[in-house]
Amino acid sequence: MIAIPYVTALTTYFSYGLLFVFGHIRDLFRKITGCFSSNNLQGYAPICLGHEDFYQRRLYKRIRDCFERPIASAPDAWFDLVERFSNDNNKTLKRTTRIRRCLNLGSYSYLGFAAPDEYCTPRVIDSLNKYSPSTCSSRVDGGTTVLHKELEKHVANFLGKQDAIVLGMGYVANSAILPVLIGKGGLIISDSLNHCSIVNGARGSGATIRVFQHNTPSHLEEVLREQISEGQPRTHRPWKKIIVIVEGIYSMEGDFCKLPEIVAICKKYKAYIYLDEAHSIGAIGKTGRGVCELLGVDPADVDIMMGTFTKSFGSCGGYIAGSKELIQYLKYTCPAHLYATSMSPPAAEQIISAIKVILGEDRTSRGAQKLARVRENSNFFRSELQKIGFEVLGDNDSPVMPIMLYNPAKIPAFSRECLKQNVAVVVVSFPATPLLLARARICLSASHTKEELLKALEIISQVGDLLGIKYFGAEPKKHQQEEKMMKLE
Numbered sequence: 001m002i003a004i005p006y007v008t009a010l011t012t013y014f015s016y017g018l019l020f021v022f023g024h025i026r027d028l029f030r031k032i033t034g035c036f037s038s039n040n041l042q043g044y045a046p047i048c049l050g051h052e053d054f055y056q057r058r059l060y061k062r063i064r065d066c067f068e069r070p071i072a073s074a075p076d077a078w079f080d081l082v083e084r085f086s087n088d089n090n091k092t093l094k095r096t097t098r099i100r101r102c103l104n105l106g107s108y109s110y111l112g113f114a115a116p117d118e119y120c121t122p123r124v125i126d127s128l129n130k131y132s133p134s135t136c137s138s139r140v141d142g143g144t145t146v147l148h149k150e151l152e153k154h155v156a157n158f159l160g161k162q163d164a165i166v167l168g169m170g171y172v173a174n175s176a177i178l179p180v181l182i183g184k185g186g187l188i189i190s191d192s193l194n195h196c197s198i199v200n201g202a203r204g205s206g207a208t209i210r211v212f213q214h215n216t217p218s219h220l221e222e223v224l225r226e227q228i229s230e231g232q233p234r235t236h237r238p239w240k241k242i243i244v245i246v247e248g249i250y251s252m253e254g255d256f257c258k259l260p261e262i263v264a265i266c267k268k269y270k271a272y273i274y275l276d277e278a279h280s281i282g283a284i285g286k287t288g289r290g291v292c293e294l295l296g297v298d299p300a301d302v303d304i305m306m307g308t309f310t311k312s313f314g315s316c317g318g319y320i321a322g323s324k325e326l327i328q329y330l331k332y333t334c335p336a337h338l339y340a341t342s343m344s345p346p347a348a349e350q351i352i353s354a355i356k357v358i359l360g361e362d363r364t365s366r367g368a369q370k371l372a373r374v375r376e377n378s379n380f381f382r383s384e385l386q387k388i389g390f391e392v393l394g395d396n397d398s399p400v401m402p403i404m405l406y407n408p409a410k411i412p413a414f415s416r417e418c419l420k421q422n423v424a425v426v427v428v429s430f431p432a433t434p435l436l437l438a439r440a441r442i443c444l445s446a447s448h449t450k451e452e453l454l455k456a457l458e459i460i461s462q463v464g465d466l467l468g469i470k471y472f473g474a475e476p477k478k479h480q481q482e483e484k485m486m487k488l489e
Contacts, residue, residue, distance in 0.1 A: 002393070004406065004436060005471060012406045012436050019408065023058030055430075063412035064090040066427055072099055075107035076115035077447040081424060102419070103456055105442050106426035110283040110399045111370045112447035113314030113354045119362045120314070120353035124346045131345035139331075143342030151348045154355050155319050158289065159281075160299035163327035166319045167336045168343040170278060170308030173318030175201040176336035177306070178245075180329075181274075182207045185232060185240040189223055189271070191215065191257070193250050196432075198276060202245070208233065214253070217261035220244065224269045242271040243304075248280030248291035252433055252441065254394020254402050256280070256291055263301045272303040282312025283399055288358045288371050294397065315350040317343045370446040374399055377444045381453055385442075388461050389470030393439070401442040402428075403460075403469070410467050411438050417463045423456055 004012075048056075065084065073080040083098040113120060127147065137143035148166060155164040167173050178201030182188060186207040190198060193214045202209050210227055213219040224242070231237050244266050246257040259275070266273045277290045285293030290307070292299050299305065305321040320330060331337055358367040378399045385392045391404040405411055405427070415427045429438040444453075464470045 002404070002437060008406050008471065009436060012408070015408050016435065019059055023054060026058070027054070059408070061090045063415075065093060066412050066415040069424070070095060074115045075104055075109055076112065077104055077445060077449070077452060078102065079104045079107075079424070081419075100419075100422060102422045102424040103452055104424055105444070105456060106424055107445070108279070108311040108443055109314055109445050109447070110312045110374050110443070111288075111314070111354070111358070111367075112445050113312070113350070113357075115314075115447065117314075117353075117357070119357050119364075119366075120350055123353045124350050127349035128346045133346065134344055135342045137341065138339055139337050139342045145342075145345050145348070147345050147348040147352065148342060151343075151352055152319075154352055156321055158355055158359070159305055159321045160289070160292075161305060161321040162324045164319050164321040165327050165330050165334070165337060166309075166317055166343055166348070167334075168317050168340055169336070170310050170316070170318035171197045172336045172340070173306050173308065173320060174198045174276065175204065176334060177320055177330065178202055178274075179205040180333045180335075181205070181304070182241055182243055185237075187227055187239045187242045188245060189220065189227070189242065190245045191247065191250075193253060194245060194247060195251060195276065195278070198245055198247075207243075208239075215250070215255060215258055217258050217265055220262060221265045221269075224265065224271060228269060242269070243274050244271050245274040245276070248275060248277040248307075249284070249398055249400055251279050251400060252402060252428060252439070254398045254400035254441075256284075256295065256395050256398065259291055259295050259297050259302075263297055267301070273301070274304040275302045275306065277305060277307040278318075279311055279400060281307040282354070282358060283371075283374060284397055286371070288312065288367070309347070309351045313351045313354040315347045315354070317347060317351075373446040374444065377446065377448050377453060380450075381442070381444055381457070384453075384457050385460070386472070387475045388457070388464070389472045389474040390460075390464060391471045399444045401444070402439040403442065404471065405438045405440060405469055406436060408438065410469055413467050414440050414463060414469070417466060418459060421459045421462075423459050 065086065070082040071079050072082050078101060081100045081102045083096045083100055084093040085096060086093050107114065109115070131145055131147065135143035135145065139148070151166055152164045155166065156162060174195065174197035182205050184206045188202045188205065188207045188209045190202055190209060190211055191214055192211045210223050212223045232239060244262065246262055249256060263273060281290040282288045284290060287293065292302060303322060304326065306318065308318040309315040356362050360367050375397050379396050382392055382394065382396065382401050385401065385403065393402040393404070394400055405414055411427045411429050415425060418425045426441045428441050433439060
């Protein structure tokens, strides 16, 4: 867990306190002057009122220009950013015709497949001409093409599972699947930092939910032992089913789950494992097969494997992989399969082509080179950020690098100062993270060159000095260490 320096925590609380106090004072003046009653509700209750509305008006809108920035090109290592302006303190943002060319440190295109590719793009264009952009139907009606069946076969083989089902949206792969897998009388044990899609899916299932400390197998075992001994609430009957849910790479932390230990515990207590590999599949492991390959875990030991195609594969949608019985059951019961429009055929072709490149089936070594490059870029960039004094979360080999900002004033300042120097970064704050733990999230790609990374480090270092966010002292440079040793001698 993150240990916040005492002074940093104090100043962050003070900053948020000031924002809340002045926000409420402004709301009081609005109420006195009658601004709140300007909208005639005609007897209806206000549809947006409460803490969420206050947060949006008084905190989010102040820094709204740092989010939802429109782009005008493919999200490659560099992309075109459309400049905007506001005349009403960010209540509305208007686009201009000016384009800013920026170094992209925010997109999820870990292997660079979101940009035009010599192997993938021609095949995607051919599929567009053959199948059209949409099937205009669900999978069980007229929405299943040859590409969908081929994609499910490729995904199952790639993951080492018996079968797979693909869905048109990654978020739905969690939020719509979990209520089908488990219900009342079941128990979900979820990592405390699991993604919102998992949280919503678990809540919608009706199952009892318990949380264990982030990436702490010992606490998971405590929770399992306690819940098994107590049984269901009130009746104390045995649980119908227990599912433990973890992620391969935690998207806001950049760390890997401790999968070998978690697998051993789940086997011991006969609990199913649900692994979300949204950020890890395709990006890590010797052949891109995710956290199982990286940590030496047999895919057969993971009961349900979930992932998305929106990151490493440069497309859209998600998948569930498992046994034939599980996938057949989901095809009969999952509303996202039964009622939602199927994945766009060109998107399916993009994923198939990307998998072939990763596995070298395009008769080149480009896939292996991409995997090696994203790993080298990630480890180099993380190491250099730490050397110059930033607090960086996550593990080596992970392409996700959160830089801790903490203070609310530093969230927009970091984003705006980087943008001034043509570096586009993503900043993240509450509710995506706890209130005190705001951060910038760097995502690297195989498309980035060493020169681009060095330039980005130089700019981020300058911004870090300006904002005072180098919470750890910078390591002395090699020549400074040698001079110091010479003086001592």
